[in-house]
Amino acid sequence: MIDRQRRVQSPLGSRIPLASLIQTLAVAEYLNFRHAADAMGVSQSSVSARVKTLEEDLGILLFERHARGVRLTEAGRHFVERVAAGIDQLDHAVRTAGMVARGEHGRLRIGVHALIPGGFLVNLLNRYREEYSGVETELVEESARKALMQVRSGELDAAFVMGTPEPPDCHSRRLWTEPLLVALPKRHRLVGRSAVTWTELAEETFLVRRGGTGPQVHDHIVLRLTGRGLTPSIQRFDVGRSALLSMVGQSFGITIVGAAASVLPTAGVVFASISDEPEPLTFSVVWSPYNQSQTLRHLLDLATRMGRAAKP
Structure with a gap:
């Protein structure tokens, strides 16, 4: 009883061969069995048999046959439109899946x-x-x-x-x-020097971000100065990199950055290298x-x- 109900409730689509649907679409396009068969490179009898079997399975006449070819019935037109949309979606799914597998999508x-x-x-x-x-x-x-x-x-x-x-x-x-640089206010006492040292920066107030590379910058400053027996003054802010550099330009303090950051146009900020920094970032x-x-x-x-x- 359960199997019978399942068969009644299940759509026929799960049992219809894809080839039957594709050949039916070809017949609908050419409105002629022979022309559709030639376009697909199969025999006319094969196409005719598949379409007939499909009509019998559906219990619906899809095409009206006449001497010069065929004509879609109203039910056939409705069926073909939706099958064509489904085939397009399937084709898109196959192509997209292939692109994803190749890393192109x-x-x-x-x-x-x-x-x-x-x-x-x-x-x-x-x-x-x-x-x-x-x-x-x-x-x-x-x-x-x-x-x-x-x-x-x-x-x-x-x-x-x-x-x-x-x-x-x-x-x-x-x-x-990237080389490590120090960002200084334009009027800072160290501006004009070809390079500065960590010891010369020890009395400064360092500005760092809470996010992004801020925590690593904080640890780097602590590592360099505590290794020299010095206790750095560090203030943290919930701001972006550009805002932090703007704060340097307004003399809130100084900060350290990778060389790439020196290309950012920030008013009132001058960058200098640190001569005793042992290695680049x-x-x-x-x-x-x-x-x-x-x-x-x-x-x-x-x-x-x-x-x-x-x-x-």
Whole structure:
């Protein structure tokens, strides 16, 4: 009884061969069995038999036969219109699935530390969008710690962070470096020097962000000055990078940035190198080994190629 009800309630579409539907569409287009068969490279008898079987299964006459060909019945026209729409959707689904599998379509969620015009990351993302225009990229600016948590949870496909993190449950790759600079107010006592030292900065008030690279900048300042037996004065603000540099220009304090940030037009700010900074800032990309997205693979490959090209 259950099987009988299931057969009655289930649509016939689940038992109709796709070839029968496609050949029926061809007949509807050419309104002639022979012409439809020639266009599809099959025999006329095969097309005729498939259409007849379909009509019998449906219990509906789709075509009215006459000497010169066929004509769609009203039921046949209704049926063909909806089957054609369904076939188009199926074709789109197949093509889209193939593009997703090849990394040519889909979505990529990326955590970034900052987006600076002319910087490595902006150039990377611009080139990626040019090469893979079918991929939608979503950018989220987060601290390195939060970004890593989101990579682990699958909320982000990859995160670009300052430093060289090596989390045991994620992969990471070093991509590019930037010299470390100090941002000073235009009227600061150290402006005009070719370079400054950490000791000369020890009495200054450092401004850092709470988000983005702020926590890492904070730790870097503490590491450099406490190593010299000095206690830095650091103030944190919930602002963006541009706003923080504007605060420097208004003499709220100073901050440190990667060299890429020095291209940002900020009134009243002068940048200087730090002569006793032992090494440039390193930036890396982090991703989960469980993420098998081809869109991610393309991004990592492109980032690696650009990173190699950027090395002196």
